[in-house]
Amino acid sequence: TFQAISHPMADLLSEVDGGRLLVWRAIRAIADGDAKAGGLISLAGWWNADAAARTVAQALHTFGGYGLTTEYDVHLYNLRAKAWPLVWGDPQLLIEEAGRRLYAGEATVLPDAGDVPVDFDLGDEARAMVAEIDAFFEKHVTDEMRKDFHYSWEGYNPRINKMLADARLLFLGWPKEMGGRGVTPYAKLAAMDAFERHGYNNPAHNVAAMIGAVIHRFGSDEVKRDVLDRMLSGEVICSLGYSEPASGSDVFAAQCKATPDGNGWRIDGTKMFTSGANIADYVLMLTRTNPDLPKHKGLTMFMVPLKAEGVTIQPVHTFQDERTNITFYDGVKIPDSYRLGAVDEGVRTMSAGLELEHGGSFAKV
Ligand SMILES: Cc1cc2nc3c(=O)[nH]c(=O)nc-3n(C[C@H](O)[C@H](O)[C@H](O)COP(=O)(O)OP(=O)(O)OC[C@H]3O[C@@H](n4cnc5c(N)ncnc54)[C@H](O)[C@@H]3O)c2cc1C
Structure with a gap:
Protein backbone atom coordinates (compact mmCIF):
# COMPACT_ATOMS: atom_id res chain seq x y z
CA THR A 1 0.00 0.00 0.00
CA PHE A 2 2.95 2.36 0.47
CA GLN A 3 3.81 2.37 -3.21
CA ALA A 4 0.20 2.22 -4.49
CA ILE A 5 -1.62 4.55 -2.08
CA SER A 6 0.57 6.39 0.43
CA HIS A 7 3.40 7.53 -1.86
CA PRO A 8 1.16 9.12 -4.55
CA MET A 9 -0.96 10.78 -1.86
CA ALA A 10 2.10 12.22 -0.13
CA ASP A 11 3.46 13.44 -3.49
CA LEU A 12 0.17 15.11 -4.42
CA LEU A 13 -0.22 16.69 -1.00
CA SER A 14 3.12 18.40 -1.47
CA GLU A 15 2.16 19.47 -5.00
CA VAL A 16 -1.05 21.07 -3.70
CA ASP A 17 0.97 22.72 -0.94
CA GLY A 18 3.46 23.95 -3.56
CA GLY A 19 0.53 25.35 -5.56
CA ARG A 20 -0.67 27.29 -2.53
CA LEU A 21 2.84 28.67 -2.06
CA LEU A 22 2.99 29.78 -5.70
CA VAL A 23 -0.32 31.65 -5.30
CA TRP A 24 1.02 33.49 -2.24
CA ARG A 25 4.28 34.24 -4.08
CA ALA A 26 2.27 35.78 -6.92
CA ILE A 27 0.08 37.84 -4.55
CA ARG A 28 3.13 39.07 -2.63
CA ALA A 29 4.86 39.95 -5.90
CA ILE A 30 1.83 42.02 -6.99
CA ALA A 31 1.82 43.87 -3.65
CA ASP A 32 5.57 44.56 -3.94
CA GLY A 33 5.30 45.77 -7.54
CA ASP A 34 7.75 43.00 -8.45
CA ALA A 35 8.42 42.77 -12.22
CA LYS A 36 7.95 39.00 -12.03
CA ALA A 37 4.38 39.31 -10.72
CA GLY A 38 2.63 38.75 -14.08
CA GLY A 39 4.72 35.66 -14.83
CA LEU A 40 4.13 34.27 -11.34
CA ILE A 41 0.35 34.57 -11.82
CA SER A 42 0.54 32.49 -15.02
CA LEU A 43 2.82 29.96 -13.32
CA ALA A 44 0.49 29.62 -10.32
CA GLY A 45 -2.49 29.07 -12.66
CA TRP A 46 -0.65 26.48 -14.76
CA TRP A 47 0.77 24.57 -11.78
CA ASN A 48 -2.50 24.46 -9.86
CA ALA A 49 -4.59 23.39 -12.86
CA ASP A 50 -2.21 20.51 -13.51
CA ALA A 51 -1.79 19.50 -9.84
CA ALA A 52 -5.56 19.67 -9.19
CA ALA A 53 -6.37 17.46 -12.20
CA ARG A 54 -3.85 14.79 -11.18
CA THR A 55 -4.84 15.01 -7.51
CA VAL A 56 -8.54 14.41 -8.15
CA ALA A 57 -7.76 11.57 -10.58
CA GLN A 58 -5.72 9.84 -7.86
CA ALA A 59 -8.35 10.66 -5.23
CA LEU A 60 -11.07 9.00 -7.33
CA HIS A 61 -8.94 5.86 -7.68
CA THR A 62 -8.16 5.86 -3.96
CA PHE A 63 -11.86 5.95 -3.11
CA GLY A 64 -12.48 3.03 -5.48
CA GLY A 65 -16.13 2.62 -6.52
CA TYR A 66 -17.24 5.16 -3.93
CA GLY A 67 -15.28 7.80 -5.82
CA LEU A 68 -17.95 7.65 -8.52
CA THR A 69 -20.92 7.96 -6.19
CA THR A 70 -22.56 11.26 -5.29
CA GLU A 71 -22.56 10.25 -1.61
CA TYR A 72 -18.94 11.35 -1.19
CA ASP A 73 -17.65 14.89 -1.77
CA VAL A 74 -14.75 13.72 -3.88
CA HIS A 75 -16.84 14.00 -7.06
CA LEU A 76 -17.35 17.72 -6.30
CA TYR A 77 -13.58 18.25 -6.10
CA ASN A 78 -13.27 16.39 -9.38
CA LEU A 79 -15.80 18.73 -11.01
CA ARG A 80 -14.15 21.91 -9.69
CA ALA A 81 -10.63 20.77 -10.53
CA LYS A 82 -11.62 20.05 -14.13
CA ALA A 83 -13.97 23.00 -14.71
CA TRP A 84 -12.31 26.01 -13.08
CA PRO A 85 -9.04 25.92 -15.04
CA LEU A 86 -11.03 25.91 -18.30
CA VAL A 87 -12.28 29.42 -17.46
CA TRP A 88 -8.84 30.50 -18.78
CA GLY A 89 -8.82 28.07 -21.70
CA ASP A 90 -6.20 25.35 -22.08
CA PRO A 91 -4.01 25.46 -18.92
CA GLN A 92 -0.97 24.46 -21.01
CA LEU A 93 -1.14 27.89 -22.68
CA LEU A 94 -0.45 29.45 -19.26
CA ILE A 95 3.09 28.07 -19.19
CA GLU A 96 3.79 29.75 -22.54
CA GLU A 97 2.29 32.94 -21.16
CA ALA A 98 4.56 32.65 -18.09
CA GLY A 99 7.55 32.34 -20.41
CA ARG A 100 6.56 35.42 -22.40
CA ARG A 101 5.92 37.45 -19.22
CA LEU A 102 9.10 36.34 -17.44
CA TYR A 103 11.57 36.28 -20.33
CA ALA A 104 10.15 38.21 -23.30
CA GLY A 105 9.03 41.39 -21.55
CA GLU A 106 5.28 40.87 -22.13
CA ALA A 107 3.40 43.25 -19.82
CA THR A 108 0.06 42.69 -18.13
CA VAL A 109 -2.36 44.73 -16.03
CA LEU A 110 -2.17 43.70 -12.38
CA PRO A 111 -4.97 43.94 -9.80
CA ASP A 112 -4.57 45.61 -6.41
CA ALA A 113 -3.41 42.92 -3.96
CA GLY A 114 -4.48 44.87 -0.85
CA ASP A 115 -2.76 44.08 2.47
CA VAL A 116 -0.83 40.84 2.12
CA PRO A 117 -0.26 38.90 5.37
CA VAL A 118 2.43 36.61 3.91
CA ASP A 119 6.06 37.68 3.63
CA PHE A 120 8.88 35.79 1.89
CA ASP A 121 11.69 37.94 3.21
CA LEU A 122 14.13 35.71 5.12
CA GLY A 123 15.36 38.55 7.34
CA ASP A 124 18.55 40.45 8.17
CA GLU A 125 20.58 37.45 9.36
CA ALA A 126 19.84 35.65 6.07
CA ARG A 127 20.85 38.73 4.07
CA ALA A 128 24.11 39.04 6.03
CA MET A 129 24.81 35.33 5.47
CA VAL A 130 24.33 35.69 1.71
CA ALA A 131 26.59 38.76 1.64
CA GLU A 132 29.27 36.81 3.52
CA ILE A 133 29.08 33.88 1.08
CA ASP A 134 29.18 36.22 -1.93
CA ALA A 135 32.26 37.93 -0.46
CA PHE A 136 33.89 34.52 0.13
CA PHE A 137 33.45 33.48 -3.51
CA GLU A 138 34.57 36.89 -4.73
CA LYS A 139 37.75 36.73 -2.65
CA HIS A 140 38.77 33.06 -2.78
CA VAL A 141 37.27 31.39 -5.83
CA THR A 142 38.94 31.91 -9.19
CA ASP A 143 37.48 31.35 -12.67
CA GLU A 144 39.92 28.45 -12.98
CA MET A 145 38.33 26.79 -9.92
CA ARG A 146 34.83 27.45 -11.21
CA LYS A 147 35.55 25.45 -14.38
CA ASP A 148 35.52 22.25 -12.29
CA PHE A 149 32.30 23.02 -10.43
CA HIS A 150 29.71 20.26 -10.78
CA TYR A 151 26.49 19.55 -8.94
CA SER A 152 27.70 16.09 -7.91
CA TRP A 153 30.51 14.94 -5.61
CA GLU A 154 32.84 15.30 -8.61
CA GLY A 155 32.71 19.07 -8.16
CA TYR A 156 34.19 18.81 -4.66
CA ASN A 157 37.29 20.96 -4.20
CA PRO A 158 39.34 20.17 -1.04
CA ARG A 159 40.96 23.62 -1.05
CA ILE A 160 37.60 25.38 -1.12
CA ASN A 161 36.34 23.05 1.61
CA LYS A 162 39.27 23.98 3.86
CA MET A 163 38.79 27.68 3.18
CA LEU A 164 35.04 27.39 3.88
CA ALA A 165 35.84 25.70 7.20
CA ASP A 166 38.36 28.42 8.09
CA ALA A 167 35.73 31.05 7.25
CA ARG A 168 33.22 29.12 9.43
CA LEU A 169 30.94 28.61 6.44
CA LEU A 170 30.55 24.83 6.89
CA PHE A 171 28.14 23.28 9.43
CA LEU A 172 26.08 26.46 9.43
CA GLY A 173 23.01 24.98 11.12
CA TRP A 174 24.91 23.16 13.87
CA PRO A 175 24.77 24.58 17.40
CA LYS A 176 27.85 26.60 18.37
CA GLU A 177 28.76 24.23 21.22
CA MET A 178 29.19 21.47 18.60
CA GLY A 179 31.52 23.62 16.54
CA GLY A 180 28.85 24.91 14.15
CA ARG A 181 27.72 28.40 13.34
CA GLY A 182 24.28 28.14 14.98
CA VAL A 183 22.43 30.14 12.30
CA THR A 184 18.62 30.10 12.04
CA PRO A 185 16.94 27.78 9.49
CA TYR A 186 16.06 30.92 7.46
CA ALA A 187 19.71 31.96 7.24
CA LYS A 188 20.71 28.39 6.40
CA LEU A 189 18.14 28.25 3.60
CA ALA A 190 19.41 31.55 2.21
CA ALA A 191 22.99 30.22 2.46
CA MET A 192 22.08 27.08 0.51
CA ASP A 193 20.52 29.23 -2.22
CA ALA A 194 23.66 31.35 -2.32
CA PHE A 195 25.94 28.29 -2.65
CA GLU A 196 23.63 27.01 -5.39
CA ARG A 197 23.81 30.35 -7.20
CA HIS A 198 27.61 30.14 -7.11
CA GLY A 199 27.42 26.57 -8.47
CA TYR A 200 29.00 25.05 -5.37
CA ASN A 201 26.28 23.33 -3.31
CA ASN A 202 28.28 20.11 -3.02
CA PRO A 203 26.70 16.92 -1.56
CA ALA A 204 29.89 16.43 0.49
CA HIS A 205 28.77 19.30 2.76
CA ASN A 206 25.31 17.96 3.57
CA VAL A 207 26.59 14.42 4.04
CA ALA A 208 29.35 15.74 6.35
CA ALA A 209 26.75 17.54 8.46
CA MET A 210 24.67 14.35 8.70
CA ILE A 211 27.53 11.99 9.50
CA GLY A 212 29.11 14.49 11.87
CA ALA A 213 25.89 14.66 13.88
CA VAL A 214 25.79 10.85 14.12
CA ILE A 215 29.44 10.72 15.28
CA HIS A 216 28.78 13.50 17.77
CA ARG A 217 25.98 11.51 19.32
CA PHE A 218 27.29 7.94 19.10
CA GLY A 219 31.07 8.17 18.64
CA SER A 220 34.00 7.49 20.98
CA ASP A 221 36.55 10.20 21.82
CA GLU A 222 38.95 8.58 19.36
CA VAL A 223 36.61 8.62 16.36
CA LYS A 224 35.60 12.17 17.27
CA ARG A 225 39.25 13.21 17.24
CA ASP A 226 40.17 11.30 14.05
CA VAL A 227 37.07 12.05 12.00
CA LEU A 228 34.66 14.62 13.49
CA ASP A 229 37.27 17.23 14.43
CA ARG A 230 38.90 16.91 11.01
CA MET A 231 35.52 17.22 9.28
CA LEU A 232 34.90 20.41 11.22
CA SER A 233 38.29 21.79 10.20
CA GLY A 234 37.53 20.96 6.55
CA GLU A 235 40.28 18.35 6.18
CA VAL A 236 38.22 15.20 5.58
CA ILE A 237 34.89 14.23 4.03
C1 LIG B 1 22.98 8.40 -7.96
C2 LIG B 1 22.75 7.60 -6.72
C3 LIG B 1 23.49 7.88 -5.60
C4 LIG B 1 23.31 7.13 -4.44
N1 LIG B 1 24.10 7.38 -3.35
C5 LIG B 1 24.05 6.56 -2.28
C6 LIG B 1 24.99 6.70 -1.21
O1 LIG B 1 25.84 7.60 -1.22
N2 LIG B 1 24.96 5.80 -0.21
C7 LIG B 1 24.04 4.80 -0.16
O2 LIG B 1 24.06 4.02 0.80
N3 LIG B 1 23.10 4.65 -1.15
C8 LIG B 1 23.10 5.50 -2.20
N4 LIG B 1 22.18 5.35 -3.23
C9 LIG B 1 21.26 4.24 -3.16
C10 LIG B 1 19.82 4.63 -2.98
O3 LIG B 1 19.59 5.02 -1.66
C11 LIG B 1 19.04 3.37 -3.39
O4 LIG B 1 19.06 3.35 -4.80
C12 LIG B 1 17.68 3.32 -2.86
O5 LIG B 1 17.73 3.00 -1.50
C13 LIG B 1 16.83 2.26 -3.60
O6 LIG B 1 17.42 1.00 -3.54
P1 LIG B 1 17.62 0.08 -4.85
O7 LIG B 1 18.33 0.90 -5.88
O8 LIG B 1 18.26 -1.20 -4.41
O9 LIG B 1 16.17 -0.21 -5.37
P2 LIG B 1 15.04 -1.24 -4.73
O10 LIG B 1 15.11 -1.14 -3.27
O11 LIG B 1 15.37 -2.58 -5.34
O12 LIG B 1 13.78 -0.63 -5.31
C14 LIG B 1 13.34 -0.84 -6.67
C15 LIG B 1 11.86 -0.44 -6.75
O13 LIG B 1 11.07 -1.27 -5.87
C16 LIG B 1 10.31 -0.47 -4.98
N5 LIG B 1 10.21 -1.14 -3.68
C17 LIG B 1 11.23 -1.56 -2.91
N6 LIG B 1 10.76 -2.13 -1.79
C18 LIG B 1 9.42 -2.06 -1.85
C19 LIG B 1 8.36 -2.47 -0.98
N7 LIG B 1 8.60 -3.09 0.17
N8 LIG B 1 7.09 -2.21 -1.37
C20 LIG B 1 6.82 -1.60 -2.54
N9 LIG B 1 7.79 -1.19 -3.40
C21 LIG B 1 9.06 -1.42 -3.06
C22 LIG B 1 11.09 0.85 -4.87
O14 LIG B 1 10.27 1.95 -4.49
C23 LIG B 1 11.60 1.01 -6.30
O15 LIG B 1 10.61 1.57 -7.11
C24 LIG B 1 22.33 6.10 -4.40
C25 LIG B 1 21.57 5.82 -5.54
C26 LIG B 1 21.77 6.56 -6.69
C27 LIG B 1 20.95 6.23 -7.90
Missing part, protein backbone atom coordinates in the same frame (compact mmCIF):
# COMPACT_ATOMS: atom_id res chain seq x y z
CA CYS A 238 32.85 11.03 4.37
CA SER A 239 30.51 8.87 2.29
CA LEU A 240 27.38 6.94 3.20
CA GLY A 241 27.63 3.14 3.01
CA TYR A 242 24.09 1.88 3.50
CA SER A 243 23.02 0.37 0.15
CA GLU A 244 24.26 -2.99 -1.09
CA PRO A 245 23.81 -4.88 -4.36
CA ALA A 246 20.92 -6.84 -2.78
CA SER A 247 19.50 -4.26 -0.36
CA GLY A 248 18.50 -0.69 -1.13
CA SER A 249 15.05 0.32 0.11
CA ASP A 250 15.20 -2.69 2.40
CA VAL A 251 18.30 -1.20 3.98
CA PHE A 252 18.16 -3.31 7.14
CA ALA A 253 18.73 -6.45 5.07
CA ALA A 254 22.43 -5.45 4.82
CA GLN A 255 24.81 -8.38 4.52
CA CYS A 256 28.21 -6.65 4.63
CA LYS A 257 29.84 -8.37 7.63
CA ALA A 258 31.74 -7.05 10.64
CA THR A 259 33.45 -9.81 12.66
CA PRO A 260 35.30 -9.36 15.97
CA ASP A 261 39.05 -9.41 15.32
CA GLY A 262 41.44 -8.98 18.26
CA ASN A 263 40.59 -5.65 19.88
CA GLY A 264 38.73 -4.47 16.81
CA TRP A 265 36.69 -5.61 13.82
CA ARG A 266 37.18 -6.98 10.35
CA ILE A 267 34.89 -5.82 7.54
CA ASP A 268 34.02 -8.06 4.58
CA GLY A 269 31.43 -7.40 1.90
CA THR A 270 30.20 -5.04 -0.80
CA LYS A 271 28.44 -1.69 -0.74
CA MET A 272 26.63 -0.32 -3.78
CA PHE A 273 26.11 3.37 -4.67
CA THR A 274 28.82 4.59 -2.27
CA SER A 275 28.75 8.11 -3.70
CA GLY A 276 31.91 10.14 -3.16
CA ALA A 277 33.92 7.12 -1.93
CA ASN A 278 36.57 7.83 -4.59
CA ILE A 279 37.34 11.18 -2.96
CA ALA A 280 36.21 10.68 0.65
CA ASP A 281 38.34 9.57 3.59
CA TYR A 282 35.78 7.52 5.54
CA VAL A 283 32.45 5.80 5.00
CA LEU A 284 29.66 5.57 7.56
CA MET A 285 28.86 1.88 7.20
CA LEU A 286 25.95 -0.35 8.16
CA THR A 287 27.17 -3.90 8.82
CA ARG A 288 25.77 -7.23 9.96
CA THR A 289 27.35 -8.37 13.21
CA ASN A 290 24.95 -11.19 14.07
CA PRO A 291 23.31 -13.19 11.25
CA ASP A 292 21.33 -15.31 13.75
CA LEU A 293 19.18 -12.46 15.06
CA PRO A 294 16.06 -11.16 13.24
CA LYS A 295 16.87 -8.85 10.29
CA HIS A 296 16.48 -5.53 12.15
CA LYS A 297 18.64 -6.69 15.02
CA GLY A 298 22.22 -7.90 14.64
CA LEU A 299 23.32 -4.75 12.74
CA THR A 300 26.12 -2.42 13.86
CA MET A 301 27.47 0.85 12.45
CA PHE A 302 31.09 1.86 12.01
CA MET A 303 33.26 4.54 10.48
CA VAL A 304 35.48 2.71 8.00
CA PRO A 305 38.59 4.38 6.52
CA LEU A 306 38.38 4.28 2.72
CA LYS A 307 42.14 4.51 2.24
CA ALA A 308 42.67 1.33 4.32
CA GLU A 309 44.15 -1.87 2.97
CA GLY A 310 41.47 -4.19 1.56
CA VAL A 311 39.20 -1.43 0.18
CA THR A 312 38.55 -1.44 -3.59
CA ILE A 313 36.52 1.33 -5.23
CA GLN A 314 35.10 1.05 -8.75
CA PRO A 315 33.11 3.73 -10.58
CA VAL A 316 29.42 3.42 -11.49
CA HIS A 317 28.23 6.15 -13.87
CA THR A 318 24.67 7.47 -14.16
CA PHE A 319 23.04 9.07 -17.21
CA GLN A 320 22.70 12.22 -15.11
CA ASP A 321 26.41 12.91 -15.56
CA GLU A 322 27.16 11.76 -12.04
CA ARG A 323 29.64 9.23 -10.74
CA THR A 324 28.81 6.94 -7.85
CA ASN A 325 30.70 3.76 -6.84
CA ILE A 326 30.59 0.13 -5.92
CA THR A 327 32.96 -0.50 -3.00
CA PHE A 328 34.46 -3.82 -1.91
CA TYR A 329 35.81 -4.55 1.58
CA ASP A 330 38.10 -7.54 1.97
CA GLY A 331 39.31 -8.09 5.54
CA VAL A 332 39.46 -4.36 6.32
CA LYS A 333 40.66 -3.92 9.94
CA ILE A 334 39.22 -1.19 12.13
CA PRO A 335 39.51 -0.44 15.87
CA ASP A 336 36.50 -0.92 18.16
CA SER A 337 36.62 2.82 18.86
CA TYR A 338 35.32 3.37 15.29
CA ARG A 339 32.03 1.70 16.24
CA LEU A 340 29.04 4.06 16.43
CA GLY A 341 26.47 2.91 18.97
CA ALA A 342 26.10 -0.46 20.67
CA VAL A 343 26.90 -3.79 19.00
CA ASP A 344 23.81 -5.23 17.24
CA GLU A 345 21.92 -1.94 17.75
CA GLY A 346 22.86 -0.32 14.47
CA VAL A 347 19.20 0.36 13.69
CA ARG A 348 19.18 3.03 16.39
CA THR A 349 22.27 4.75 15.02
CA MET A 350 21.06 4.36 11.44
CA SER A 351 17.60 5.76 12.24
CA ALA A 352 19.22 8.92 13.61
CA GLY A 353 21.21 9.27 10.36
CA LEU A 354 18.15 8.67 8.17
CA GLU A 355 16.09 11.14 10.18
CA LEU A 356 18.66 13.81 9.33
CA GLU A 357 18.75 12.75 5.66
CA HIS A 358 14.96 13.04 5.47
CA GLY A 359 15.16 16.64 6.62
CA GLY A 360 14.71 16.13 10.37
CA SER A 361 16.46 18.44 12.76
CA PHE A 362 19.42 17.65 14.96
CA ALA A 363 17.28 18.16 18.05
CA LYS A 364 15.40 14.95 17.25
CA VAL A 365 18.58 12.86 16.97
